[in-house]
Amino acid sequence: MISVQTHDFDPAAEYQALRDSGPGTGAIVTFTGLVRDSGDLKDVHGLYLEHYPGMTEQVIQGLIDEATQRWDVRRARVIHRVGQLALSDQIVFVGVCSAHRGDAFKACEFIMDALKTSAPFWKKEITSEGEHWVEQKAGDRARSSRWE
Amino acid sequence: MISVQTHDFDPAAEYQALRDSGPGTGAIVTFTGLVRDSGDLKDVHGLYLEHYPGMTEQVIQGLIDEATQRWDVRRARVIHRVGQLALSDQIVFVGVCSAHRGDAFKACEFIMDALKTSAPFWKKEITSEGEHWVEQKAGDRARSSRWE
């Protein structure tokens, strides 16, 4: 399940959907990203998130397919919000269930790392001083290339 | 927060407690373990979990302290159930929040891996054929020693 949406999401409902994946599921790993008060700038009080409709969903589906080929993934759910977000708002959810915890951790972290460098989303930080398009981090590129 | 308990837990409440950790939190990673239908035996329909009261809590606190020294951990919550559990029941929850996702993933997986080989819990699988104390896996020892 993939959703790109402006409205908020409920991690409890996502967790339940992963849990309802049958008696072979032994491990559920979830990642949630929140709007933090410091990024490229200090005292961030909001974000604006732009995306490339259509392409984002395709890229994320490709990442889920790749994770499913590499590890035992019984179900995966990815939600990414776009538009205007406030401090501490939920931005992104990645949840994976598997028979085994090692596979669930790897698949979840891989999808998240690869999403950061290959899914067409762009973040603008908003502070009381002004706005700033976030720069891609060398650290994110390095985290993503670990999986190659 | 550490709890060893017979009753079920609510991952949504745990998630909320992690999310309420202030505006510097950017990443929440949670792991939940469920009773799976096959472990050492096939057609498992329940587990019995025994523990060493007092020592379990101390060991888990030590793991959280170690994780907090090694990574940026803003808050960590661990719940482990004991007693009689049925198929698909929740066994264990580990949740960590951090400024950054890399730290949250590492701390959560470290606590879970180390718990499997150092916290005094023992699992007995229950099938229609009988009962069986689960053997510690070489794979779990290897996963745990990766962090040394």
Added chain:
Amino acid sequence: MSNETLTVRFFARLREELDTEALELPAEPGLTAGDLLTQLAARGGAWSQLQGGQPVMIAVNQTMARPSTRVQAGDEVAFFPPVTGG
């Protein structure tokens, strides 16, 4: 969408700085995504950054592509800064 043109889209900082969301450009035979960047950069001003400025990512028909990727009439070509979601 005509058979003789392709669509070029811009996102995020590029969309803002070029003040352009999308363009229709002639789809000459043998054209590559890199050729489009060269043509557009020649407009000068903010457009110059499309060559030799900050890195520009390319997608053709919503799939990541490179400057050498061939493009043709009816294609959707997108130029954007390195992505920063998640």
Added chain:
Amino acid sequence: MSNETLTVRFFARLREELDTEALELPAEPGLTAGDLLTQLAARGGAWSQLQGGQPVMIAVNQTMARPSTRVQAGDEVAFFPPVTGG
């Protein structure tokens, strides 16, 4: 808990197979956790497995310990199979 004894506890498969949850044993000077295992194994029957059988983990006062760990009056010593929680 007397000043001259220590408590020995058993868990999980060991508790079941020895049919014993806890014992009070004399705390002789210079005693180690390994000495306790030797003494108990000498009881024969199911107790023999405490030496040379499947691995036995040791905790002294609720902290992981080794056969060479010294134990004294008032200590809580626990013997159990490798742990399998989570």
